[in-house]
Amino acid sequence: MAKRNSLYIRIVEGKHLPIKDITGSSDPYCIVRIDNEAIIRTATIWKTLSPFWGEEYNVHLPPSFHTVSFHVLDEDSLSRDDVIGKVSISKEVLAANPQGLDGWMNLTEVDPDEEVQGEIHLQMSVVGDGDIPKILRCQVLEARDLAKKDRNGASDPFVRVRYNGKTQESAVIKKSCYPRWNECFEFELDDAPPDTPLSVELWDWDLVSKNDFLGKVLFNINRLQSAQQEEGWFRLVPDKPKHSQHEGTLGSLRLQLRLRDETVLPSGHYHPLTSLLCQSVGPNLNGNSPDLIMLIDETTTAESRQEVASNLVKLYLGQGLAKDFLDVLFKLELDKTSEPNTLFRSNSLASKSMESFLKVAGMQYLHRLLGPLINRIFEEKKYVELDPNKVELKEAGCTGLHRVHTEAEVIQQSTSLLQSYLSELLHAIVQSASYCPVALCQAFQQLYRRVSKRYPEPEYRKVKFIAVTSFLCLRFFSPAIMSPKLFHLREKHADARTSRTLLLLAKAIQIIGNLDTLNCCSKEPWMVPLQPVIQLGITQLKDFISKLVSCDNSEDLCLQERMSLQCGSMEKEGFVLLHRTKDKSMLMTSPFKKYYVTLSKDTLSYARTQHSKKTSFISLPRILAVEKVEEKSFGSANVMQIISSQDNGQMETLYLDCKSVNELNQWLSALRKACSHNTDTMSCYHPGIYKGERWSCCHQKEKADPGCDKTKHGVTLQEWSDPLDPDLESQLIYRHLNGVRPAIWEKYQEMIKPEQGGDREALEGDKLDVVKRLFSVLQDLQDSHTAVEEEEKRSKNKNFLLELQT
Known part of the structure; x- marks a missing residue:
């Protein structure tokens, strides 16, 4: 039996965002945080106050999470990104709406006093009885995962304990989000009203500016006196929220959220x-x-x-x-269905099931087929436009030193480019018949036969082809071409110029998918220049489908694909900056170096080149923890560590410096899922590094110190490549x-x-x-x-x- 929390997130769009750039616009993106830990960064949508993202995620969470928040920022290339606002939703609100939330939510101001996180370890007790005055004793032991308030990626925390008008303070621990005090504070209880609370506050000390609030914990003294003693880790909570002067003026986000709390x-x-x-x-x-x-x-x-x-x-x-x-x-x-022209055009269970099937069983095929062309279009960034009403001559550039393109020249050049892209794509589709997954071939073969049997009349001879293309072209190829980010073909959304090229190419594929040779450009006559390539494409596509539905469906191949889907590929690979350090030499004596890292079913391997024969590897069962590293440790917010055991019992730590928060969380998620059945795992770890004879996070001097923060095995991202x-x-x-x-x-x-x-x-x-x-x-x-x-x-x-x- 297992408890599984999963959160479906769809960040749809924003509207009425404030202007942050001198151009009169903004470049907004979203950061999704679970209890203040960034797990997702959307693509930046350039030069708009009404961005559309349309990005979907499924996140598996530990049952202990409290809040999901969406921070909207404006990306700046020369300075720090501007914070626009946030939407925060508690677990209680999500749980109270089992059907999910779907709607516009106003952005609120990001108040530093509300941006608190972490826990504090306290021991509370009441001593004294009879003639001996009662004393309230508060022992402050340590804290963990505090908010980072300073530019160095840490804080300088101290504790302020308040009771009955009296205040006591602890020492300041410099540059640590994992401080240890072990200090004791005492207050007399006799002269205090019975409902007086004890407040334990954490602050970040600043030499010049005002101290920053890090969170607080309140205690009911009556309950404490009856229990005599209370000890444990207590979650820090924010101060009372202040009234925002910007309320209702920061714009809003349209979000779709659904929390699933399943007992399996x-x-x-x-x-x-x-x-x-x-x-x-x-x-x-x-x-x-x-x-x-x-x-x-x-x-x-x-x-x-x-x-x-x-x-x-x-x-x-x-x-x-x-x-x-x-x-x-x-x-x-x-x-x-009585009308063959509407077959599979509605959002029926059949259509939705086939869409899901294509994404689960055909995503690798899609990447191999579309990847090279999509990359070419992104890299070339050519101006392409066929519609005379939308041609912008200044975007098209000049033919010489002084003469600007004419409208006819722009359309002619665009036609030539689109014909090139379309021809390359059609050639790739035809060639893909040899490597299309057997599961897809079988499904399309069955669909083709069913439709042929249902509509055997000569006038409906195209319907069996259209049934296949309605899924393959209209619901798979075309959406992936229009939005490659949503199909994991690119890390970022296309800019406006590239997006228009992709849209025109997707339109052409939709027209080809409809197999209408007579009226292929009737609705948009400006697409006529592509008609020769489109008509040739229709012939090529029909030949491709004929090959696809007559593929070899041998039992051995089917069994292989079934086992692959059941086990999941679990593979992830790519170039990452890597630093390796063993337990005996954890001083940072060498910089990060570029390695090609591969996660397979049993091992994590890395080499200087993709096909190098000299490869180092870590056996997955030996991995004890996979966690993030404090930003101040390496000056980067996107570093993770992989802690593994050696044959001699010592530990080795491998550090990976990723390009972005998304790449960081993808590697974290993939490794955590690959090691989910490991039994010998760590319950706590050091988010810092051991340097200068001490841990940078908690300042402990012993290398073997068990760690100052809890491991976070529970946070993973659901992806199409996950095992069933x-x-x-x-x-x-x-x-x-x-x-x-x-x-x-x-x-x-x-x-x-x-x-x-x-x-x-x-x-x-x-x-x-x-x-x-x-x-x-x-x-x-x-x-x-x-x-x-x-x-x-x-x-x-x-x-x-x-x-x-x-």
């Missing part, structure tokens, strides 16, 4: 549900109606359809039945089906209504068994979850009673 039961609990789902699509249907899939299709709402489709696709991929599942949906969709998790997918499907039980029963009643002259009993006998079995399986799972929840309550009550007794 042991695998055996899900076998009946998985078995029932597999039987509803398997090869043993013998022509019978797939009632369960039909019920799911009919009772899934537009809001939940994408999530349900994704979960079902992953479950069936893990069972090796994705082709059968999609085939059932194809048949259901064909039965409901059948238990989690089964749990998510169970939760959906359990929520729509009444709708399933209502739809079942409609399904068994006899047509004129029909036999209700015969219909009921066939379909009632499926519904009864489904409801029985759902009830068993619900009972198991209830038992788990009751056991957790008993455990919490038991722990609470033990705390009271102590």
Whole structure:
């Protein structure tokens, strides 16, 4: 049994942002923080006050997280980025909206006194009794993960303890976010009102400017007197929020958020549900109606359809039945469609499932196919425009020293460039038939055959091709060309010039995908110059589809792909700045050097070149921790450390300096997932480095000191290359089906209504068994979850009673 928190995040767009640049605009981007730890940075959208991002993420979180916040900043190349504002949402708000949040949220001012983080370790006690005056004793031991208030990437913290009008202060610990004091403060209790709180505040000491607030903890003295003693780590909270003078003037963000708090039961609990789902699509249907899939299709709402489709696709991929599942949906969709021109054009469960399938099973194929051309377009940054109403001659440049391009010359040059791009893309598509994944070939083959059988008439001979291109071109190739960032083809969004080129190329692919040779440019006549290439492309695409649907579907290849999907590639590679240091020599005697780092199923290896024979590696089971490093340690905010054990029992630390916060979190996430089953892991670590005979984070002098901060194994990013998790997918499907039980029963009643002259009993006998079995399986799972929840309550009550007794 496992607890899994996942947060779906979609950063849609912003509006009415304030002007931050002298050009009268801004260059906004978002930083997503979980409890003040940056985990995502969106692309910068240049020169706009109404940016559109459209970026989606799934983040797996530990149950202990408190807040997710979105900080909007304006990127500046010559100075520090300007802070525009933020949106903060607590875990309680997310949990109170299980269907998710979707809407515009006003940005608020970033108040330094509210930007607190970290915990403080305190021991509180009340001593004295009878004739001896009672003394309130507060022992301040240490703190961790404090906010960084100084330019050196640290703070100079001290503690201020307040009680009954009296104040005492600790020593200042210089340049540390992990200070240790071990100081004791005492106050007399007799003359204080009974409701007087004890306040423990943390401050960053500054020599010249005003001290910065780092957070505080308040204690109820009455409760403390009854318990006599209280010790532990206490989360720092901000001061009371101040009224913002900029309220409502900083613009707003449109966000979509959904928190899932799942209790995943042991695998055996899900076998009946998985078995029932597999039987509803398997090869043993013998022509019978797939009632369960039909019920799911009919009772899934537009809001939940994408999530349900994704979960079902992953479950069936893990069972090796994705082709059968999609085939059932194809048949259901064909039965409901009377007009072939609208086939698979709606956002039905079939369409959403096929989209999810393409992204899970075909992303590597997409990268290999589109990557070279997308990179070429980004690097060339040519001005391309075919629409006379949008041609800007100043953007096109000059043909000579003095003469500006004419409109006709711009269009002619643009036509030539687009023809070149389109020809290269069509050639890549045709060549890709040899390496298209077997799973994709099988799905398209089944779709092609189903449509051919449904529309055998000569006048519909193109429909079977259009059915394939409606997914391949209109829902896969074209969106990836328009927004390569959203398909992980590029790290950043395109600028305005490149974006227009990509849009025109995507339009051309959409036209080709429609296979309309007569009216291919009727809606946008300015696309006519591309008509010869488009018509040739239609012929090439039809030939490509013919090859695709006649591919070899050998069982060995299918089994290999199925195992690859079940295990996940878990691979990540690329050039990273790296520094290696062993336990005996942790002084920084050499700079970071560029290495090609590869994460495979069993090892993390690194070499000076991509194909070097001289390679060093770390066995993944030996990795003890994968964590971030303090900014002040190397002067960079994007350094991580990999701590591993050696044969002699000593530890070795490998430091990776990444280009950006996104690359840093991608490496952290990939390594944490690869090491998720390691048993010998560290519970605490040093976020600093050992230099000058002490740790830079907590100033301890012992190398073997156990660490001053908690490891954060729980934060990972969900990516398309992740291995399948059948238990989690089964749990998510169970939760959906359990929520729509009444709708399933209502739809079942409609399904068994006899047509004129029909036999209700015969219909009921066939379909009632499926519904009864489904409801029985759902009830068993619900009972198991209830038992788990009751056991957790008993455990919490038991722990609470033990705390009271102590």
